[in-house]
Amino acid sequence: MKDRVGKLKAVTGRTEFSVFLGLLLLTVAMSIASPFFLKTSNIFNVLSQISRYGIISVGMALVIITGGIDLSVGYVVGLCACVAAWLTSQAHLPWPAVLLLVLLLGTVIGTVNGLLVTKMKLVPFIVTLATGKILSGCTLLLTKGMPISFESSLAWLGSGYIGPIPVCVIIMFLVIIGGSVFAQCTLTGRNIYAVGNNERTAELSGIKVKKLKCSVYIITSLLSALCGIIVAGNLYSSDASLGIGYETDIIAAVVIGGVSMSGGEGTVWGSLIGAAIMGILKNAFVLLNISSYWQSVVIGIVIIVAVALDVLRVNKKEK
Amino acid sequence: MGDSVICELQNITKRFPGVVALDQVNLSIKKGEILAIVGENGAGKSTLMNILSGVFPPSEGRILYEGQERRFSHTREAQELGIAMIHQELSLSNALSIAENIFQGRLPKKATGLIDKKKLFQDSQKLLEQVGLGGVDVKTLVRDINASQQQQVEIAKALSLHAKLLILDEPTSALTPAEANVLHGVMGKLREEGITMLYISHKLDEIMKISDRIAVFRDGRYIETLITKDTTVERMISLMVGRENSAAYTRARYMSEEDYNSRPVVMEVKNMTVHKKVQDVSFKLYQGEILGITGLVGAGRTELLQAVFGADKREHGEVYIEGKEIKIKHPSDAIKSGMGLVPEGRKAQGLFLEMNVRENMSIVNLKDQISGFRLIRRQEERKKVTEFNNRLRVKTPSLEQKIVNLSGGNQQKVIIARWLMNNPKFLFLDEPTQGIDIGAKTEIYDIIHELSENGMSVIVVSSEMQEIMSLCDRVIVMYEGKVSGELIHSDFEEEKLMTFMSGK
Numbered sequence: 001m002k003d004r005v006g007k008l009k010a011v012t013g014r015t016e017f018s019v020f021l022g023l024l025l026l027t028v029a030m031s032i033a034s035p036f037f038l039k040t041s042n043i044f045n046v047l048s049q050i051s052r053y054g055i056i057s058v059g060m061a062l063v064i065i066t067g068g069i070d071l072s073v074g075y076v077v078g079l080c081a082c083v084a085a086w087l088t089s090q091a092h093l094p095w096p097a098v099l100l101l102v103l104l105l106g107t108v109i110g111t112v113n114g115l116l117v118t119k120m121k122l123v124p125f126i127v128t129l130a131t132g133k134i135l136s137g138c139t140l141l142l143t144k145g146m147p148i149s150f151e152s153s154l155a156w157l158g159s160g161y162i163g164p165i166p167v168c169v170i171i172m173f174l175v176i177i178g179g180s181v182f183a184q185c186t187l188t189g190r191n192i193y194a195v196g197n198n199e200r201t202a203e204l205s206g207i208k209v210k211k212l213k214c215s216v217y218i219i220t221s222l223l224s225a226l227c228g229i230i231v232a233g234n235l236y237s238s239d240a241s242l243g244i245g246y247e248t249d250i251i252a253a254v255v256i257g258g259v260s261m262s263g264g265e266g267t268v269w270g271s272l273i274g275a276a277i278m279g280i281l282k283n284a285f286v287l288l289n290i291s292s293y294w295q296s297v298v299i300g301i302v303i304i305v306a307v308a309l310d311v312l313r314v315n316k317k318e319k
Numbered sequence: 320m321g322d323s324v325i326c327e328l329q330n331i332t333k334r335f336p337g338v339v340a341l342d343q344v345n346l347s348i349k350k351g352e353i354l355a356i357v358g359e360n361g362a363g364k365s366t367l368m369n370i371l372s373g374v375f376p377p378s379e380g381r382i383l384y385e386g387q388e389r390r391f392s393h394t395r396e397a398q399e400l401g402i403a404m405i406h407q408e409l410s411l412s413n414a415l416s417i418a419e420n421i422f423q424g425r426l427p428k429k430a431t432g433l434i435d436k437k438k439l440f441q442d443s444q445k446l447l448e449q450v451g452l453g454g455v456d457v458k459t460l461v462r463d464i465n466a467s468q469q470q471q472v473e474i475a476k477a478l479s480l481h482a483k484l485l486i487l488d489e490p491t492s493a494l495t496p497a498e499a500n501v502l503h504g505v506m507g508k509l510r511e512e513g514i515t516m517l518y519i520s521h522k523l524d525e526i527m528k529i530s531d532r533i534a535v536f537r538d539g540r541y542i543e544t545l546i547t548k549d550t551t552v553e554r555m556i557s558l559m560v561g562r563e564n565s566a567a568y569t570r571a572r573y574m575s576e577e578d579y580n581s582r583p584v585v586m587e588v589k590n591m592t593v594h595k596k597v598q599d600v601s602f603k604l605y606q607g608e609i610l611g612i613t614g615l616v617g618a619g620r621t622e623l624l625q626a627v628f629g630a631d632k633r634e635h636g637e638v639y640i641e642g643k644e645i646k647i648k649h650p651s652d653a654i655k656s657g658m659g660l661v662p663e664g665r666k667a668q669g670l671f672l673e674m675n676v677r678e679n680m681s682i683v684n685l686k687d688q689i690s691g692f693r694l695i696r697r698q699e700e701r702k703k704v705t706e707f708n709n710r711l712r713v714k715t716p717s718l719e720q721k722i723v724n725l726s727g728g729n730q731q732k733v734i735i736a737r738w739l740m741n742n743p744k745f746l747f748l749d750e751p752t753q754g755i756d757i758g759a760k761t762e763i764y765d766i767i768h769e770l771s772e773n774g775m776s777v778i779v780v781s782s783e784m785q786e787i788m789s790l791c792d793r794v795i796v797m798y799e800g801k802v803s804g805e806l807i808h809s810d811f812e813e814e815k816l817m818t819f820m821s822g823k
């Protein structure tokens with residue numbers, strides 16, 4: 001028993017640390033297994049894959065820390081990607097207008113999610129599941145199921161490079177750093193943790209809980225909208241299938257990174273490590289020529305392991 | 320009561336990172352007795368009981384139970400041997416019925432695998448009768464019964480496990496004297512049935528009344544066991560604190576009638592009404608006054624405070640500060656106009672359990688420690704927290720310790736510090752000394768007194784008669800949501816207060 005408690009403590013005390021070790025191990029294993037893995041081009045390829053999840057995971061981590069969840073992110077990505085393409089190719093708007101409108105769309109979706117959760121006191125799981133459905137319908141209505149291709153300087157966000165580094169990777173690091181500073185060093189960040197710990201206590205401490213909870217949904221949708229532009233820009237084309245399934249990968253990244261599903265605990269930068277693990281795993285299947293069907297199986301298992309670790313943490317808490 | 324020993328603890332030591340919570344403790348528990356465990360906050364009482372009930376193992380030492388050495392690696396193992404503990408914080412599920420709570424995880428099943436409702440209800444009913452709750456329907460949801468009834472349900476749950484050794488950790492800290500009496504009655508009955516009980520409480524008069532022996536702890540060490548009928552409260556206190564203790568608390572001075580005529584009214588509450596809880600209550604608060612609000616549980620005291628503070632929905636009611644009406648829609652508005660509230664029920668309304676002492680203490684005042692870039696000034700935060708930590712003498716190995724690891728009383732001090740740090744003009748304290756030891760209580764009273772001398776106005780909601788009588792300049796008594804009486808200090812009499820409390 002003593003032993004088990006000790007081990008548990010080691011796991012719980014430094015979740016991010018042990019996850020980071022896992023990432024290192026995976027990297028070493030992959031570089032042995034495949035000579036291509038450590039090639040600069042492959043590394044940037046992996047990083048730009050990760051960036052899609054990495055950017056949104058910052059918002060998702062904040063949402064989960066407040067004790068909520070957002071299942072609509074993937075559909076926000078899809079809708080925003082298509083709207084960006086449509087506004088450019090059909091409405092012929094200049095790129096700054098497109099950027100602004102798409103980000104505005106993200107904000108509106110986030111606000112709707114946030115208000116439904118806070119004002120109507122609906123369960124976040126159901127609310128975002130439903131808004132996700134609605135958004136996916138809207139995307140299909142807009143595209144009529146056909147891809148929309150477009151030409152725009154906006155595509156630079158998804159396919160441009162600064163030196164050897166993809167722009168989207170730089171954006172990801174900026175978002176992660178910004179998100180971490182926000183969560184760890186600002187008053188609002190501290191309050192987000194407080195709300196996740198105990199809403200009632202937070203309310204009585206003068207924290208405007210509803211406003212705060214609403215704002216994390218807005219941040220998440222806004223980042224998803226940004227990600228939508230990146231994804232569309234990467235392909236110079238959008239269709240309704242973009243973004244599908246993002247929510248699972250992102251939630252997995254966040255939980256692997258040490259954020260507790262029961263709220264109040266974890267860090268934003270931990271999700272970067274989580275996203276990296278997911279990204280490398282996916283890359284591994286490509287490089288090692290394993291059927292992509294196995295990919296789903298393995299990733300599912302990784303998620304279960306991560307959630308199981310989270311449950312162990314919570315159980316220990318209750319002692 | 321026989322003299323045979325049911326359980327013997329030998330050289331128990333428990334270390335947590337940075338703290339020795341228990342240091343070579345020896346204790347023998349006699350069969351069928353009520354053994355009270357007393358000591359200051361952080362003395363290690365709860366820790367020892369957790370070890371005995373299998374929550375965690377000791378770092379060193381042996382447990383002899385019914386003559387055999389035992390090592391529990393889980394509470395279930397202790398329960399199987401008849402050791403059950405009722406924790407300082409209740410663990411019932413509010414949304415389940417009484418019966419489901421009693422048999423949680425062990426619901427009786429029919430051959431078909433479905434729950435055997437009939438047996439469940441019958442068994443629960445029997446247990447409820449045993450703990451003096453015979454009149455209550457076992458299908459009632461736990462959230463619909465009051466705090467003392469919940470305690471009784473906890474006991475029924477313990478009895479359903481065929482407990483021989485029952486551990487009660489501060490069961491009465493949230494109960495009114497009348498409710499505590501009921502609980503003591505139940506304990507007396509259980510003792511007659513031969514059940515051994517360990518009873519932790521900071522209410523020393525209760526201990527004198529109910530216990531057979533008293534084991535005193537100080538700073539993680541076992542000091543001495545007293546025979547209750549041969550000892551006095553004074554002797555017990557001096558052993559607990561390690562020095563002779565002064566008599567009951569009194570302030571140097573209280574506000575007189577003249578003071579009331581000369582001092583300004585700083586806050587006035589008019590026609591405060593909260594649906595079904597508070598009806599049309601108006602009162603004034605004077606500068607530098609300590610105003611007590613008392614009454615039975617459910618009289619609407621807490622709701623009144625919370626409504627003034629903007630935390631409870633009010634139907635109507637106005638708050639005036641220095642003559643001007645203040646619109647309070649949210650606690651943040653109340654805080655802006657200089658109010659602070661230490662709520663009742665630490666775990667539910669006061670703590671951020673997974674956050675550390677520093678974060679718990681600075682949460683309200685943090686807005687004043689923000690740099691130009693809107694970042695938290697860590698240094699300043701730490702400095703301020705350290706200052707208040709020392710001022711309230713919070714016992715913690717470090718400011719980075721998670722608050723959930725502090726003893727109950729020390730958690731309470733952190734919450735009080737949270738508000739003092741924000742330097743309020745009006746401080747509302749709801750049962751401020753719940754679960755706080757006698758030494759720390761005096762310290763907190765001294766702090767409240769000093770604050771009031773410096774012009775702060777304080778409202779104390781308390782069920783403890785002694786606390787109201789020795790601390791307050793004036794008291795308002797509530798009964799069923801209305802003010803039923805008001806007295807100033809010079810007119811304080813226990814009988815009068817009791818009459819008001821019962822609404823007569």
Ligand SMILES: Nc1ncnc2c1ncn2[C@@H]1O[C@H](COP(=O)(O)OP(=O)(O)OP(=O)(O)O)[C@@H](O)[C@H]1O
Pocket residue numbers: 335336338339340358359360361362363364365366367714715724725726727728729754756
């Ligand atoms: N899980 C833990 N981790 C670290 N320290 C702990 C833990 N549990 C208790 N402690 C420390 O052990 C000491 C004894 O705590 P304990 O809860 O037993 O006190 P107590 O006598 O029950 O006090 P109170 O009357 O305030 O409830 C305290 O200093 C406390 O901070």
Ligand SMILES: [Mg+2]
Pocket residue numbers: 364365366407488726727
């Ligand atoms: Mg305790």
